[in-house]
Amino acid sequence: MVSTLDLGLCIEDVHITGHAQLITLRSYRPASKGATLPVVLYFHGGGFCGGTLEGADIAARHIAHATPAWVVSVGYSLAPQFPFPVAPEDGYRALQWAVSQARGQRADPQRIGIAGHDAGGNLATCVSAIARDRAEITISAQGLLAPLLDPSMTRGADHRKPATPPDLFERARCYRNYLPNAAQRLHPYAAPVDSRRLAGLPPALIASAHDALREEAETYADALTRAGVVTEVRHYEGTSRDALASHAEALADLVAFLRARLKQA
Secondary structure, rough: OEEEOOOOEEEEEEEOOOOEEEEEEEEEEOOOOOOOOOEEEEOOOOOOOOOOOHHHHHHHHHHHHHHHOEEEEOOOOOOOOOOOOOOHHHHHHHHHHHHHHHHHHEEEEEEEEEEEEEEHHHHHHHHHHHHHHOOOOOOOOOEEEEOOOOOOOOOOHHHOOOOOOOHHHHHHHHHHHHOHHHHHHHHHOOOHOOOOOOOOOEEEEEEEEEEHHHHHHHHHHHHHHHHHHEEEEEOOOOOOHHHHOOOOOHHHHHHHHHHHHHHOO
């Protein structure tokens, strides 16, 4: 365990047993001033094949400070070495660890949110589905920043435009590495936009940037709403998918959503 104090946050790296290997969790705990904090799990982006805890640092710090909340940033296993379902199972183990440690962190295991960017948005909503199905832990809010939701890559008209193939090819490569078995691309814990079992998921905030993924985000938001899940949608013009994880307005909206959904009764 590595522990540091930085700008009012106690930051610690913790290693836990994941689904297939040890994984690293980075804990961000603000001074609670006697109040009990909510818990927020955060998943970094990187297309399932890349990304780091360092890349999640801006978002994790901001959520910890501004909510305030005990934030656990999850260093989940990456494809192709560790394909599906290792990453979402890592996420669920991180969730179990956070619940088990919450009291010691002056946090409330009954007030849990989950958030993520890009592939991390996929994992956030899929871990929410796992938690619902296993009925051990209740998640009260999910915040998805430019989430990857559609392994079939059939949503959105922009995929036909000449300017988009490099991004499309990269996403296709990442999905092939993460979901090497074609049947996995319809699994509800991998392809949430195609899931027919969305009822009972936590209230959602879905944020999109000005890119080809906007349509799949809005398709998922519509599906959640039809399933009875309270869902808010935000769109941010003039920013990219990659930039959304550190976009000031998007992070402010995410924090406002988490504060409303995780407030103490």
